[in-house]
Amino acid sequence: MSQRSRNDPVVTLDRNFWVVTAGFAVLSIVGVIFWIKFPITQYLPAAVVEADEIDQLFRFLAASSTVLFIYVVGYLIYFSIAFRRRASDPPDAIGVQVHDNHNLELWWTIGPAIFVIVMAVFSVRIWYGIEVNNPGNGLTVESIGHQWNYTFRYPGVHGEIPDAMHLPVDVPVTLEVTSTDVIHSFWVPAMRLKADMVPGAINTLRFTPKYPGTYAIICTEFCGVNHSVMDKQTVVIQRRADFDKWYSGWVAKTKNVSDALPKVGAVAILLTGGNAAAGQKVFAATCSACHAVGPFAQRIVGPGLKGVLHDPAHPTLVDGDSASTDNVAKILRNGYAGSMGQMPNQTTNRLSDKDIANLVAYLDSLK
Ligand code: CUA
Numbered sequence: 001m002s003q004r005s006r007n008d009p010v011v012t013l014d015r016n017f018w019v020v021t022a023g024f025a026v027l028s029i030v031g032v033i034f035w036i037k038f039p040i041t042q043y044l045p046a047a048v049v050e051a052d053e054i055d056q057l058f059r060f061l062a063a064s065s066t067v068l069f070i071y072v073v074g075y076l077i078y079f080s081i082a083f084r085r086r087a088s089d090p091p092d093a094i095g096v097q098v099h100d101n102h103n104l105e106l107w108w109t110i111g112p113a114i115f116v117i118v119m120a121v122f123s124v125r126i127w128y129g130i131e132v133n134n135p136g137n138g139l140t141v142e143s144i145g146h147q148w149n150y151t152f153r154y155p156g157v158h159g160e161i162p163d164a165m166h167l168p169v170d171v172p173v174t175l176e177v178t179s180t181d182v183i184h185s186f187w188v189p190a191m192r193l194k195a196d197m198v199p200g201a202i203n204t205l206r207f208t209p210k211y212p213g214t215y216a217i218i219c220t221e222f223c224g225v226n227h228s229v230m231d232k233q234t235v236v237i238q239r240r241a242d243f244d245k246w247y248s249g250w251v252a253k254t255k256n257v258s259d260a261l262p263k264v265g266a267v268a269i270l271l272t273g274g275n276a277a278a279g280q281k282v283f284a285a286t287c288s289a290c291h292a293v294g295p296f297a298q299r300i301v302g303p304g305l306k307g308v309l310h311d312p313a314h315p316t317l318v319d320g321d322s323a324s325t326d327n328v329a330k331i332l333r334n335g336y337a338g339s340m341g342q343m344p345n346q347t348t349n350r351l352s353d354k355d356i357a358n359l360v361a362y363l364d365s366l367k
Helices: 015-037 051-082 102-131 240-253 276-287 325-334 353-365
Strands: 139-146 149-153 165-168 173-179 184-188 193-197 203-207 213-216 234-238 336-338 341-343
Touching: 015 051, 051 102, 102 203, 139 165, 139 184, 139 193, 165 240, 173 184, 173 193, 193 203, 234 240, 276 353, 325 353
Parallel strands: 139 173, 165 234
Antiparallel strands: 139 149, 173 203, 184 193, 213 234, 336 341
């Protein structure tokens, strides 16, 4: 039964069409063989066992993209030449219009749907094998993202190790990542694994180191002005004996270190010597986008700050602490999040300790 509507013209594909189609098939076979043979690890070492499967997925995706590219772009070029407007055509000529070809529509729906399902099954199986079915009885390590470096925590080592993440070969690792400030990410191209480091959440990667070596860790989440330098630290995969030596060194070195995470703003800022005139400049450059030099009720984003230290109607600050210079400095240092909204901390606002001392002197001078 013909699917063509009665009004559609008969379109025939001539011999040239089948010749180029055969040509695309040959190119596609070459492309697929290229990706099957491509020596990925010559360009990017595979440091962990799991990298092999992810490389297989990459080969599959690269090969199918290549075939799609050859056919889509190939026909685009062929048709634009074969069905170009001839000099003999009238100026308002339009090409052959085909409507409601059910066969065509059926197959261009079924084909991509099958392809997407195959892709989904392939990648979910690999993900499941790595993240769910992987043995978790080896070493558990934590990495914490900071602006702008990574630190590492090991069982038995107190506090955070600030330099490199050392791992022994052939021991399954469960890596748990999080962040203390903004969203970072933990990406090791040589491991083919990546996880976002999100404040308040823990993401997990499971893998087994295979080849000793030193591999870069890269942050791929824009995390502030020094995001671009978060690629200096490394994962060091070592033979068991070398790892044990490194590990026991840190156990000894940190014997008396506290396990508590360092508190932001734990160090007081020296406020004496703050300069009100310099503070006024910092205020104009940094604070005035959100704060007016007016009464408390004059809100821009945050409250007006005139008299923040000398307003009998507001004896406490927005965080409930009494209105003292030290407590104002504390908010400038740590930022604020609460019923009045949010203010970024010292790092995000790019304030030096001296800026804070000057700002406090300036705010203190507003009566
Ligand atoms: Cu941390 Cu980008």
